[in-house]
Amino acid sequence: MDFQPSERAAKTAARVRAFIKEHIEPVEQEHWEGILGQRHGGDWTQWKIPPRVEALKAKAKAEGLWNLFLPDPELGAGLSVLEYAFSAEETGRSMMAPEIFNCNAPDTGNMEVIWKYGSEEQKKQWLTPLLAGEMRSVFFMTEPDVASSDATNMAATAVIEGDEIVLNGKKWWSSGVGDPRCKIGIFMALTPNPDLGRHNQHSMVLVPMDTPGVEIKRMLPVFGEYDEPHGHGEVHFNNVRVPVSNFIAGPGKGFEIAQGRLGPGRIHHCMRCIGAAEKSLELAIKRGIERTAFRKQLINLGGNRERIAEARVAIDQARLLTLQAAWKIDTMGVMGALTDVSAIKVVAPSMLQNVVDFAIQMHGGMGVSHDVPLSAFFNQARSLRLADGPDEVHKGMIARLELMKYGVMK
Structure with a gap:
C-alpha cells in the first residue's frame, strides 16, 4: 500500500487549498453572517442563494477545479478515489467550499449513480445539468415511520402500473430538498416481488421535484439550525406517477x-x-x-x-x-x-x-x-x-x- 499522493493528486489538492485561501476564506464569515441575518427559519419557500455562490462556482469552474470527485476524465477530473481524497480533505476545512467545486453532497452521490447506472437519456436530462452546476438534487431514503437503520424496513413503494411507476410513502432528512435549485430526486422504495430475496425488492427512481403528488411538508432543524438555503426536509409522495424509464438500472436494483x-x-x-x-x-x-x-x-x-x-x-x-x-x-x-x-x-x-x-x-x-x-x-x-x-x-x-x-x- 502506498498512500503518498500522486503528482496529479498533490497538485490538485494544492490548487484547491490555494483557491480556498484566496477566494473563499476572505468571504466565508460574511457569507454565513448574511444568511443568518436574513434567515427565514423553516420557511424554505423564502430561501435564496447568495449571488457570490454562483460567482465563486464560475471562477472554480474556469480554473478547472470542478467535479473533482468523478473519476471520468471527460466529465470530471479523472482522479481515482484515493487521489480525490486529498482534495476532499482540503474542502472539509470550509463549510462553504464543497459546493463551490461542485463536490457537495448529496449531489456527488447522485451524479455518481446516474453516471454509473443511468441510461443515456437519464444522463442527458439530469447528469449533464448537475455536472454543469445548473441545478441541485436530493436523495430520498430515510423514513419517519420505520427504523431506517435497517434499510429493508423501507415502507415507501414504487409499483409498476402499465408504463408508469406509482410512488407512495414518506421520506425525511432529505438533504438539500429546500434548495431553490433542487430539481430532481432519487427515490428509493420497495418494488414488491415475492420471487426475489429481500435485497432484490427495492428500486431507485428518478423523480422531478415538480411532479404532481410530491409535497414538501416541512424543513427539519438540526440542533436548532435549518441549514438555509439547503435544508433537510420531510417529503410525502402521494400517488406520484413517473415513466417506467425513470427506474435507474431497472426495478429491484436499489x-x-x-x-x-x-x-x-x-x-x-x-x-x-x-x-x-x-x-x-x-x-x-x-x-x-x-x-x-x-x-x-x-x-x-x-x-x-x-x-x-x-x-x-x-x-x-x-x-x-x-x-x-x-x-x-x-x-x-x-x-x-x-x-x-x-x-x-x-x-x-x-x-x-x-x-x-x-x-x-x-x-x-x-x-x-x-x-x-x-x-x-x-x-x-x-x-x-x-x-x-x-x-x-x-x-x-x-x-x-x-x-x-x-x-x-x-
Missing part, C-alpha cells in the same frame, strides 16, 4: 446501486471530517497561544498539551484508515473494502466530534457562537454518526465480516 453509491461517498465524508478536524485543531492552538488566564497561556493550562497530542494522533490515525479504504476501493472495488468503509464511518465523525469539543473548550463562549465555524463542525460530526448508517450498524458489519473468517456466518 441495494446493488446503494453499495456502489455509498462506498466512495463515505470516503468523501470522512476526508472532509479530517479537514474540519485539522481546521478545528489549528483554531484551538492559535486560541491557546493568544489567550492568557491565571498568568499562563491557555495552551499551558490543565492538560491542554496532552489534548493537542491526542488530537494529532487521532486525526492522523483517521486519515491513514480513510486513505487505506480509498486505496482498497480503487484496487479491490467497494465489496473488497467493506470492513474499511464501515471502519472509517465509525472513526472519522467521532474523531471530529472529539477534536471540535476540545476546540470549543479552548474558545470558551466564543466556541459555541457563529464567530468561528466550530459549532457547524460539531453539528456535522454528530449528524454524520447517524447519516449513511449509525455507528452501531457499521460496528455490526465489521464484527460480522471479522467473524466470517472463523466460520461464523450469521
Whole structure:
C-alpha cells in the first residue's frame, strides 16, 4: 500500500487549498453572517442563494477545479478515489467550499449513480445539468415511520402500473430538498416481488421535484439550525406517477446501486471530517497561544498539551484508515473494502466530534457562537454518526465480516 499522493493528486489538492485561501476564506464569515441575518427559519419557500455562490462556482469552474470527485476524465477530473481524497480533505476545512467545486453532497452521490447506472437519456436530462452546476438534487431514503437503520424496513413503494411507476410513502432528512435549485430526486422504495430475496425488492427512481403528488411538508432543524438555503426536509409522495424509464438500472436494483453509491461517498465524508478536524485543531492552538488566564497561556493550562497530542494522533490515525479504504476501493472495488468503509464511518465523525469539543473548550463562549465555524463542525460530526448508517450498524458489519473468517456466518 502506498498512500503518498500522486503528482496529479498533490497538485490538485494544492490548487484547491490555494483557491480556498484566496477566494473563499476572505468571504466565508460574511457569507454565513448574511444568511443568518436574513434567515427565514423553516420557511424554505423564502430561501435564496447568495449571488457570490454562483460567482465563486464560475471562477472554480474556469480554473478547472470542478467535479473533482468523478473519476471520468471527460466529465470530471479523472482522479481515482484515493487521489480525490486529498482534495476532499482540503474542502472539509470550509463549510462553504464543497459546493463551490461542485463536490457537495448529496449531489456527488447522485451524479455518481446516474453516471454509473443511468441510461443515456437519464444522463442527458439530469447528469449533464448537475455536472454543469445548473441545478441541485436530493436523495430520498430515510423514513419517519420505520427504523431506517435497517434499510429493508423501507415502507415507501414504487409499483409498476402499465408504463408508469406509482410512488407512495414518506421520506425525511432529505438533504438539500429546500434548495431553490433542487430539481430532481432519487427515490428509493420497495418494488414488491415475492420471487426475489429481500435485497432484490427495492428500486431507485428518478423523480422531478415538480411532479404532481410530491409535497414538501416541512424543513427539519438540526440542533436548532435549518441549514438555509439547503435544508433537510420531510417529503410525502402521494400517488406520484413517473415513466417506467425513470427506474435507474431497472426495478429491484436499489441495494446493488446503494453499495456502489455509498462506498466512495463515505470516503468523501470522512476526508472532509479530517479537514474540519485539522481546521478545528489549528483554531484551538492559535486560541491557546493568544489567550492568557491565571498568568499562563491557555495552551499551558490543565492538560491542554496532552489534548493537542491526542488530537494529532487521532486525526492522523483517521486519515491513514480513510486513505487505506480509498486505496482498497480503487484496487479491490467497494465489496473488497467493506470492513474499511464501515471502519472509517465509525472513526472519522467521532474523531471530529472529539477534536471540535476540545476546540470549543479552548474558545470558551466564543466556541459555541457563529464567530468561528466550530459549532457547524460539531453539528456535522454528530449528524454524520447517524447519516449513511449509525455507528452501531457499521460496528455490526465489521464484527460480522471479522467473524466470517472463523466460520461464523450469521
